[in-house]
Amino acid sequence: MTKFIYAAAAALLAGPGFADGHAATGDAEAGEQQFGRQCIACHIVANADGDVLAGRSARTGPNLFGIAGRELGAVEDFRYGDAIVDLGAAGQVWTEEAFVAYVQDPTGWLREATEDPRAxxxxxxxxxxxxxxxxxxxxxxxxxxxxxSN
Structure with a gap:
């Protein structure tokens, strides 16, 4: 499966979907290890068929499948905070820059992005x-x- 992931990543990075600013510059293999250390307690990556591709069926946080280029606060049936939903409704999407800033300081990033000190x-x-x-x-x-992803 890991070999397939890297092949898929290479195809994605070469394709037009990443020409619009959603390119990933990091090391996907290292990211897989970090996801396993830092994210799986709350998040999964599950495709539309419900197959868990990464994680352990955790549901505290939203499903991260298709996050690159996805509108913020857009996973159906997940209860987001108002600030992230408002940003998504305004057209904000997940880019590498937004993701990195958000995961390092979620509330701080939301306050800056919304210009709302109470977000x-x-x-x-x-x-x-x-x-x-x-x-x-x-x-x-x-x-x-x-x-x-099958």
Whole structure:
């Protein structure tokens, strides 16, 4: 499966979907390891068929399948905070830059992005290392609507 993920990532990175600013610059393999250390307690990556591709069926946080380029606060049936939903409704999408900043300081990033000093994020965990966050985005970018994940 890991070989397929890297092949899919290469195809995605070469394709037009990443020409619009959603390119991942990190190391997907390192990101897979960091996801396993830092994210699986709350998040999964599951395709539309419900197959869990990464994680352990955790449901505290939203499903991260297809996050690259996806509108913020857009996973159906997940209860997001108002600030992230408002940003998504305004057209904000997950880019590497937004993802990295958000996972390092969710509430701080939301306050800056919304220009609302009272905005709050529901994600309490912070990724401490910027490179880890960049690598996690690269890993997560290998899973998307255009990638056959079976």
């Amino acid at each position: 709050r994020g529901k994600m309490a965990y912070r990724v401490r290392n910027e490179q880890d966050a960049i690598d996690m985005y690269a890993f997560l970018a290998t899973f998307g609507a255009d990638v056959d």
